[in-house]
Amino acid sequence: MDVSCFCLASREDLQPVTTPSERIVVAQLASGILEYGNAVTAGAAARLPYPGNLQLALDRLTLIAWRQGVGPPGSVVELLQLASRPFGDWEIRLPDADVDPEESLLAYGKPTATCEELGTLRGDVEGEMRENALLRAVMDKTRAAGAPDSYVAFRRLLIERPAITALELDTKLADPALAIVAAELRQAYPEVPPEAKADGIVRTCAGCNGLRLPLDDDRTFVCEDESCPAPGTPGRSHPAAEGVHWLRRELRTFITGPGRAELRIAEAVAAMGVPAQLWPDFDSCDVTVFADRPWVADVKAWRNPTRLGRSLREKLFTVPPDAERAFIVIGREQVKAHPRYIALLCRACPDVKPGKRVVAVSEKQFLDYVRERAEKQP
Numbered sequence: 001m002d003v004s005c006f007c008l009a010s011r012e013d014l015q016p017v018t019t020p021s022e023r024i025v026v027a028q029l030a031s032g033i034l035e036y037g038n039a040v041t042a043g044a045a046a047r048l049p050y051p052g053n054l055q056l057a058l059d060r061l062t063l064i065a066w067r068q069g070v071g072p073p074g075s076v077v078e079l080l081q082l083a084s085r086p087f088g089d090w091e092i093r094l095p096d097a098d099v100d101p102e103e104s105l106l107a108y109g110k111p112t113a114t115c116e117e118l119g120t121l122r123g124d125v126e127g128e129m130r131e132n133a134l135l136r137a138v139m140d141k142t143r144a145a146g147a148p149d150s151y152v153a154f155r156r157l158l159i160e161r162p163a164i165t166a167l168e169l170d171t172k173l174a175d176p177a178l179a180i181v182a183a184e185l186r187q188a189y190p191e192v193p194p195e196a197k198a199d200g201i202v203r204t205c206a207g208c209n210g211l212r213l214p215l216d217d218d219r220t221f222v223c224e225d226e227s228c229p230a231p232g233t234p235g236r237s238h239p240a241a242e243g244v245h246w247l248r249r250e251l252r253t254f255i256t257g258p259g260r261a262e263l264r265i266a267e268a269v270a271a272m273g274v275p276a277q278l279w280p281d282f283d284s285c286d287v288t289v290f291a292d293r294p295w296v297a298d299v300k301a302w303r304n305p306t307r308l309g310r311s312l313r314e315k316l317f318t319v320p321p322d323a324e325r326a327f328i329v330i331g332r333e334q335v336k337a338h339p340r341y342i343a344l345l346c347r348a349c350p351d352v353k354p355g356k357r358v359v360a361v362s363e364k365q366f367l368d369y370v371r372e373r374a375e376k377q378p
């Protein structure tokens with residue numbers, strides 16, 4: 001893991017020397033939890049030592065705790081227990097770690113979206129697209145075949161169907177648009193893990209079409225998608241024996257979560273009679289609106305505005321020269337969870353304030369602007 005960008009990103013802050021270490025220790029902890037989570041899923045955890053990042057995070061947290069005169073976690077096991085509690089409950093204070101008091105790194109024993117944002121040091125689709133071999137392969141194959149529609153169909157399937165039965169997946173693979181990425185789709189959708197089944201049944205969530213997972217009592221079921229628009233609304237149940245597939249975790253975080261807002265925006269714009277294009281030109285941006293003097297939008301679903309601001313300061317998206325306006329659009333779920341989201345984002349990244357080339361707006365504001373322009377046009 002490259003943590004050097006944290007130090008570079010905070011160079012202009014001129015904050016106390018302890019600042020980067022708090023951010024780095026939380027990033028190391030998050031990263032260690034993700035590595036550990038992957039090892040557990042692969043069934044190897046019991047035979048492996050804890051990831052180095054967990055041990056490093058424990059050592060550094062111990063130093064911070066001593067400096068603050070509070071007790072450190074006594075072991076990696078205690079560290080993982082601590083990671084399940086909201087940061088606001090921690091005795092160790094981490095004011096410069098870019099986390100909110102109610103956020104935690106683990107929930108129901110699984111890494112949270114916060115953990116994913118912190119542990120990968122990117123938390124956004126573009127970063128993941130560059131690094132993720134599977135997404136790279138889909139992009140290369142569809143581009144080589146000159147098949148932008150296949151690329152769009154692939155993205156759309158991942159967003160609309162994070163969980164899918166074996167039969168439905170086979171039907172999708174027979175769709176000519178998806179057939180050229182069939183191998184990648186098979187890799188993207190492994191069979192549901194044993195812990196997702198209870199009494200031989202796999203339960204889905206009607207809010208996000210993902211899974212509702214059984215808690216320890218095997219009677220309570222929770223939707224594991226933190227940005228689900230209607231968490232826990234019972235959807236269809238499937239006998240596990242019939243085969244159910246579940247999109248890989250990192251694809252659920254990076255594609256499905258932000259994608260819901262992308263699809264919603266494109267549909268709302270189309271309903272106004274305005275042309276909208278999703279992921280045009282193999283993902284040069286998320287949505288373009290209007291055929292003439294187009295507006296381009298990059299839709300973000302980061303949970304934490306300060307972390308997003310930090311990432312945007314490192315790299316803001318490139319606006320095509322023919323674009324009339326450019327926006328960073330924050331999804332409805334994120335603004336609802338964080339009412340001052342846009343203000344905090346603009347404070348963390350002044351380059352997206354009103355009047356700049358790229359402006360940060362909420363999903364609702366963006367649609368209001370589109371409607372205004374559409375109504376003015378003859």
Ligand SMILES: [Zn+2]
Nearest residue numbers: 205208223228
């Ligand atoms: Zn859900």
